[in-house]
Structure formats: structure tokens, C-alpha cells
Amino acid sequence: MENTKQFKVSIGGKDLVIETGLLARQAAGAVTVSYGDTTVFTAVTNTNTPREGIDFFPLQCEYREKFYAAGRFPGGFFKREARPSSKEILTTRMCDRTIRPLFPDGYYNDVQVNSMLIQSDGTREADFLAVNAASAALHISEIPFMGPIGCVRIGRIAGEWIINPTHEQKAKSDIDLLYAGVRGKFLMMEGSAAEISDEDFVAALKRAHEEVEKIIDLQIEMRRALGLPDKDIKDVPQPADKMDFIRAEGGAALAEALLIKGKLERQSKVDAIKADLLAKVSEKWPEIDAVGFVHLFDALEIETVRKNVLERGLRIDGRAQHEIRPLAAQVNVLPRVHGSAVFSRGETQSLATVTLGTKKDAQELDSATGGATSARFFLHYNFPPYCTGEVGRLGSTGRREIGHGALAERSLAEVLPDDFPYSIRVVSEIMGSNGSSSMASICNGCLALMDAGVPIKRTVAGISIGLFTNDDQSQKVLVTDILGAEDHCGDMDFKVGGTRKGITGFQVDLKLRGLTWDLVEGAIKAAHDARLKIIDFMESVIPAPRPELNPYAPRIETIVIPVDKIGALIGPGGAHIREIVETTGAQIDIEDDGTVSIFAVSQESMQAAIRAVNAITAEAEVGKIYEGTVTGIKEFGAFVEIMPGKEGLCHISELSDKRIPSVEAVCKVGDKMMVKCIGIDEQRGRIKLSRREAMKELDQRK
DSSP, X not given: OTTOEEEEEEETTEEEEEEESSSOTTSSEEEEEEETTEEEEEEEEEEEEEOTTOSSOOEEEEEEEOGGGGTXXXXXXXXXOOSOOHHXXXXXXXXXXXXXXXXXXXXXXXXXXXXXXXXOOSSSOOHHHHHHHHHHHHHHSSSOOOOOOEEEEEEEETTEEEESOOHHHHHHXXXXXXXXEETTEEEEEEEXXXXXXXXXXXXXXXXXXXXXXXXXXXXXXXXXXXXXXXXXXXXXXXXXXXXXXXXXXXXXHHHHHTTOSSHHHHHHHHHHHHHHHHHHHHHHOTTOOHHHHHHHHHHHHHHHHHHHHHTTOOOXXXXXXXXXXXXXXXXXXXXXXXXXXXXXXXXXXXXXXXXXXXXXXXXXXXXXXXXXXXXXXXXXXXXXXXXXXXXOOOOSOOHHHHHHHHHHHHHHHTTSOTTXXXXXXXXXXXXXXXXXXXXHHHHHHHHHHHHHTOOOSSOOEEEEEEEEEOTTSOOEEEEESOOHHHHHHSSEEEEEEEOXXXXXXXXXXXXXXXXXXXXXXXXXXXXXXXXXXXXXXXXXXXXXXXXXXXXXXXXXXXXXXXXXXXXXXXXXXXXXXXXXXXXXXXXXXXXTTSEEEEEEXXXXXHHHHHHHHHHHHOOOOTTOXXXXXXXXXXXXXXXXXXXXXXXXXXXXXXXXXXXXXXXXXTOOTTOEEEEXXXXXXXXXXXXXXXXXXXXXXXXXXX
């Protein structure tokens, strides 16, 4: 259409195309962003006035994948997209974390960012397009957004960087890094790596940033081409007179209260100071409501925490800059569970469990963008209200829980054995929280896996690095192992998981509008040093995976059968395999290549299942004696079933070492008979049996 404007730039050797003007013209800003034949649409809207009665910026991000994008029907009874999948939630969180720092302080209007996948060629993920589309739509709107930003995915195959890799390339890559930046600065990262070195990791970030700058330039060009002026956006600080008042009345007391080590004791003292200041502010300025006071006090608390660190060198709980809180852990805390552990770092505590299952327990994945269709390893993270000593609503799994679980899962997946035949579920129940419970979940999930006897390649630990800066960022202090309050009052939550060899998982949340590269490299170095210390501690608790699985975990045996025997094992309508499962209690998985995996919780069940499978699929062996059942009588001999579905002929001359008048003189249908395989006609598959030879050999054994 004539109103459509198109802008494009080559990213990783392929055009990234932004279009606007065709769809959603009543939105504050709307675009489509395409890469190949994959397209994400985003529309942004906002309210004209601030929302009353809130003390936070009401940003709402949503991302949905429409199955029509891939020419498919949604699953389920209603054949309609319903609740978002974990993948959609993770993409939503990624968009939110990337754009949230770029709205001005003091802006409380509702902003809604709605993104959806409307076209997919199935070759690659669309999450990086959603981030770019959110930025582009906000940038061409008049919403006060301090962008634009750019986002790419980067991988590496055989030492070569790959920008926006396909699913096939991702599977071969040793890093899966989603990176976003503003001009000249780092902004966001998320992903996993196959124990990549710190130096290579930084190189990946910087290579990705080169492409990000091109996407930023394209959005600037787009806004100007649409005839829109450059934005001039200012933060709205808290009123100076009111800040001076509460600083004078309670600043010193708050500075000392924030140095109390115990979280609950510290919070109780801070609450008392807060209540006293509220009474004084309400008396002096009756027009300030409770929400207005929360803004003032929050600003004072952030300012005080920062000054304690930057000017006095004092962290909230009195630790040194890179000191890790006290560590404690034990394994096998739930002996009946396949694997279990408790891990504590300060007041943050996780109870982790491992459950081992069969391939049938794998998680099915359904995405309009293609990629993997199932997952045999997954980590679930639960954050109940009691872990912070609070009363809260108990309901469905929250987005934060899904995000933290996914981060821990990515970090541990890289060290799982390549040929482990089990499905694995790790659950991290957060029992206490005071910062970085996702990193505790990495550590404790690893301990529980080792307790379960899963032969992981190396020990994995996770740690979070924080940052404090002053207003003009002339002072910058990185800190290790941040508390919850340090996360709230600081500038950064830089999470890294990995082994002694290298990095396996990562994610960053920023309040700053970008990091300089010296801070990025400093955070990675601090995370590396802390990670090694935590791994030393973890290996003092359990130095390596247990050599045997927990006695209550299912055992597995693998048998390889000829491919042409698969049908016989399954049986008509699955009758044979069902009978084996029902009679033995084992579970059986059959692969197309003839690999049969048998899972059982007892040795008796396992041996019974193996005998049953072998009985159906085994080939007759010349010289072997079988106990068979007579299934048919002919004048020339008896047909004997020596294995399920496998018969041979015992000629009348082989029934006895003496002359007999008829076959019926020796046996009848249904009789059990010992027979020896004396030959196999390879061309016709006929088996020759001899009762005479079997009886002779059995007599000799006596």
C-alpha cells in the first residue's frame, strides 16, 4: 500500500527489514520486522496520564506465536492459541528486561507492547526479531523511550561467528547468545554456551554489537524518514525540597540500619524508620499520599545504599566487595528420591530434587518457529511466599519462576552426558530468598544431579555480580553475590553459570541504560573468580557423581534387535509389547534403528522383561537346545514352537533314536518337548529340529 514504508539493512549476510504504515494505524507505533520469511509484528500503546496509586512503572510486554504463521493448526480441543507457552513467556521477559531501563525515571503512564509472530519459515527463532520490533515501534512513537536498541543472536561453528544462526547451525554451535545493545554500550544478554572461555565470550559480545549498531542506525533513519524529530527525553527527579527533608530527618539512621547483617532484623529497623518519616512528611505536606511517600523513601534508600558502597566502602551486610556469603550444603536429604540436595548461600536456600524417567517422560515442545520437538532434561523453579517470610497468593507458575528455571536449566544442560538414556527432571524449591536464588538453583541442581548418579561432565556453579555507580557514573564499584536489597538499589544483576573450564549459562538485568565494556569484562572476571570458589566448596560436599544410581531410580538395559524384528516385538496392535509391560512391570521404548531400552525398578522385573524381549526377537542358534511346544502334527514330523512366533520342524526321523510307527506315538499338539536346532535354511528361514539329538546330549550331561 502507498502508506507502507520499508527500511532494510544487511545483518549477518541477510536483510533485516522493518516496515510500518500498513498495520495497526491507531496504535502509538506499529511495525513488522522480517528476517527471511519470518516476521514479527509489534504494536505499542500508552495512556495519556499516569496511573494513580502505583509506585512502579506499569510496562506490559506480551509475545505470542500464531500457528497460522507456519501454516499449522494449534493443538488442543478448541484449535485456538490459548495460554502462552514457556517459550513465549521467556521471549516476553527478554523484551521487557531489554526495554524497561530505557524509560525515564518518574514516568508512570501505562505502556503496552504487543508482539506476535505472524509468519515463520521454520528455519530460526524469532525472539531477536521481537526485541527489534519492540524497539522500532517505540522509537517511531511519541512514547518517551530512550532507544533505539538492536538485538541479534550469535553462534560459533568451527571458530567462525554466525549471526542469527538457523536451528541446524544452532545445534552445531558452542554458544547460543542473544545480545542487545544501545549505541556504544552493552544492554542485555541471555543464553548458554558449551563451557566457553571468558575471552571468547567477550569476543562474541563485541562481534554481536557490531551488527546491533547497524540495526540502531536503521531505526534512527526510519524515524527521520517518517518526518519525525529526534526525541529529547528527561528523567523526572523527586522534588529536591522533600528529598532534603527526609534525608535530614532519617538519612543517617537509615545508613546505619542498612548495615545490619540479618535480613529480617534489618528490614524491621528500616520499616520503623520508614514509618517515622511517613508521619513527619504527612505532617509537613498533607497532600502527599502513601504512594508519593513510597517514591521519596525508595529514592532515599537507593541513594543511601549507593553512598554506603561508593563513599564508605560498606555493603549492606558488611561484606567485602567480592566476598561470598557463607556456604552450606548437604546431599541425599531425601533418600527415597532419586537425587536430592540442600544448598544455602547466606539466607538464600534451595531444596533440589532429581527424578529420572524414560523417554516417554520427555517434555513435548510445540513451536511455530520450528526447532526441537522434545526435551529430555528440564529444570523447574518454585518461589513460594514463605521463602521471603511473607504471605502471598498461591496460584499458577509465574513468569519469573519460568525465567529463573530456564536460566538454571540452560546452565546445567551443557554438562549432561551425551548418551544418558534417561529423561531428567530437576526441581528447585526455594526455601529462603535473599538474592540470586536462580544461581543457588544452578549450584543445588548440580549437587542433586551428582547425588542421583547422573554422570555429568563437570561441576557447575552460578553467581551474580552487582554494580553501584553515582549519578554521572564517575564512580563504579562491582560487587559479588548480591543481596535482594542490593539488586533493588543497585544498577545490575549480572548472572553467570559455569564450570572450571568455562561459561555455560548467563543472563543480565540492568537498571543503567547500558554498560561500558570495561564493566562487562570486569563482571565476567569477578563471576569467574567467585564461581571457582563455590565449585571448590561444592566438591568438598560431593566430589563427583555417585558411581551408581539411587536404588529407587529406574534401571535401564539396552538391547539391539534386528530392524525386521520390531514388528514382531510390538505385535498386532501392540499386543506383544503391552503383554510384556503388564506382566513384568517394566517400561519399554523401541527406536526405529532396533534399539530397545528397558526400564525397571527391580532386577527381577528387568530380567523378566529381557527374557520376554529375547524370546520374541532372538534368532534360533544351531546347536542350542530349546524347550518347545508342539503346535502341529503332520505325517512327516512335528512342528515345534521354540520361541514366541518361531517354529521349526522336527522330522519323524529325528523324533527318536528308534523306529516309530507315527508322529503321534511320540507327541501330540500342546506337548512340551526338548529339541535341538540342527540346521537353518538361510534362504527359506526354515529351522530343523531334533528331539533325538537333544535327548542324547542331555543324557551325556548327566
